[in-house]
Amino acid sequence: MTLVSIVQSIQDSGVAEWMRTSVKAMPIVEAIHVLAAATVFGTIFIVDLRLLGFPDTRRSFKRISDEMLQLTWVAFGVALLTGALMFAANANTYFVNTAFRFKMLALLLAGLNMAIFQLVTFRTVGAWDSNSRPPSAARLAGVLSILVWATVIFFARWIGFTKGFQFEAPTDVNFQF
Amino acid sequence: MGGFAESLAATSLSKTIQGVDWIIPLLQSIHIITIGVVFVSSLMIALRVMGRMRADEPFAVVWNRFAPWMWSGLVVMLVTGVLLVVGEPVREFTAISFWMKMALLAVAVVATVSLGRVFASAARVETVVFRPGAKVFAGGILVLWLAIIFLGRAIAYDVEVWGSLSSTPSPTHESSP
Numbered sequence: 001m002t003l004v005s006i007v008q009s010i011q012d013s014g015v016a017e018w019m020r021t022s023v024k025a026m027p028i029v030e031a032i033h034v035l036a037a038a039t040v041f042g043t044i045f046i047v048d049l050r051l052l053g054f055p056d057t058r059r060s061f062k063r064i065s066d067e068m069l070q071l072t073w074v075a076f077g078v079a080l081l082t083g084a085l086m087f088a089a090n091a092n093t094y095f096v097n098t099a100f101r102f103k104m105l106a107l108l109l110a111g112l113n114m115a116i117f118q119l120v121t122f123r124t125v126g127a128w129d130s131n132s133r134p135p136s137a138a139r140l141a142g143v144l145s146i147l148v149w150a151t152v153i154f155f156a157r158w159i160g161f162t163k164g165f166q167f168e169a170p171t172d173v174n175f176q177f
Numbered sequence: 178m179g180g181f182a183e184s185l186a187a188t189s190l191s192k193t194i195q196g197v198d199w200i201i202p203l204l205q206s207i208h209i210i211t212i213g214v215v216f217v218s219s220l221m222i223a224l225r226v227m228g229r230m231r232a233d234e235p236f237a238v239v240w241n242r243f244a245p246w247m248w249s250g251l252v253v254m255l256v257t258g259v260l261l262v263v264g265e266p267v268r269e270f271t272a273i274s275f276w277m278k279m280a281l282l283a284v285a286v287v288a289t290v291s292l293g294r295v296f297a298s299a300a301r302v303e304t305v306v307f308r309p310g311a312k313v314f315a316g317g318i319l320v321l322w323l324a325i326i327f328l329g330r331a332i333a334y335d336v337e338v339w340g341s342l343s344s345t346p347s348p349t350h351e352s353s354p
Contacts, residue, residue: 023337024337024338026334026337027330027331027333027334027337027338030330030334031326031327031329031330031331034209034212034326034329034330035216035323035326035327037209037213038209038210038212038213038216038217038326039213039216039217039220040213041210041213041214042212042213042214042215042216042217042218042220043217045213045214045217046217046221055242055245055246056238056241056242058238059231059234067230067231071220150206150210153206153209153210154202154203154206156206157202157205157206157209158202158206160202161198161201161202
C-alpha cells in the first residue's frame, strides 16, 4: 500500500465524507483546533519564558514545566484529533500542499527541539532548576521553541489561503474539445 | 454600515491589505499566537482563583505575573484585529459572529478588570482560598474567552453557523478562510 493510496482511503472514509457534507462540522472543528493550538502555544510559551529567565523566576523551572506541560499535552491531543479530521476532509489536497508540508516539517522540528532539550539539557536540571538564568543551552531551546511554534501556526494559517488553487498552470497542453 | 464598510474597503490601506498575498495570513497568525498568550494568561488567573494552579502563591503574585501579558496581548490583538477589519470590512461587518464577538469581548474585559481590582488588592499579602462565587465568576470569564475564540473563527462561516439569520451574501470562506 503506497502513501498516496493511504491518503486516498482517508479521503474516501466515512468520517471524511461527514466532515465535507455536514454544514456545521468544519467551523466547529476548526474553532476547537484554533483554541487547542493557541493553548499549546500559550502553555509552552510560559515554559519557554522561564527558560529565558523572565518575567518571574521565583518558581523553579521544573515546577512550571510540570504544571504547564500536562495542559500542553491535553491541548496537543485535541489539536491532533481536530487536525486529523480537517486533514481527512480534503486529504488529497492537503497531502500535496506546500504550506501543509512545511507545517509538518516545523512540527517535526518542534518535537526534535523538545527531544534534544529533554535528553541532553534537562539531565542537568538539578544544577540550574532554581536559577533565574538557566544555562545557554536551555535558553537556546526556549528561543527555538517560541520561533518554531510560531512558524507552525503561520504555515497552518497559510494552508487556508492556498488550498484548492495551489498549482502551476501547464503551458504545453493542447486542449482538444 | 454597508456604506461605511464599502468606503473603508476603498481606502488605500484596505487595498494594500487586500492586494498583498501574505498580509492577511500573517495578521491572522499573529492574532492566533496572541490568543494563546491572552487565553492561557486568563486561564492561569482563573485556575488560581479556583485553587487549581499555583495555590501556594498569593493571588496578587499570579495576577502580577500574567495580567501584563494579557493586557499587552489584547493590545496586539486589537491592532491586528483592526487591520483585519480594514482589510475585509464587508466580510466582518456583515457577520453576526463579528458583532457577537465584539460584545462578548467588551464584557470579558470589564469582568477581568473587575476581578483584578477586587482580588489583587484584597489578597495581596497571603495565600487565599476563594469563595465559590469568585470561582464561578472566574470560570465565567473563561467561558467568555472560549465563546470569543469560537466566534472569531465562525466569522469565516457566517451562513453555515447562523443559517438564515446571516446577512452575509454567500459563504465567505471560499475567498478568505
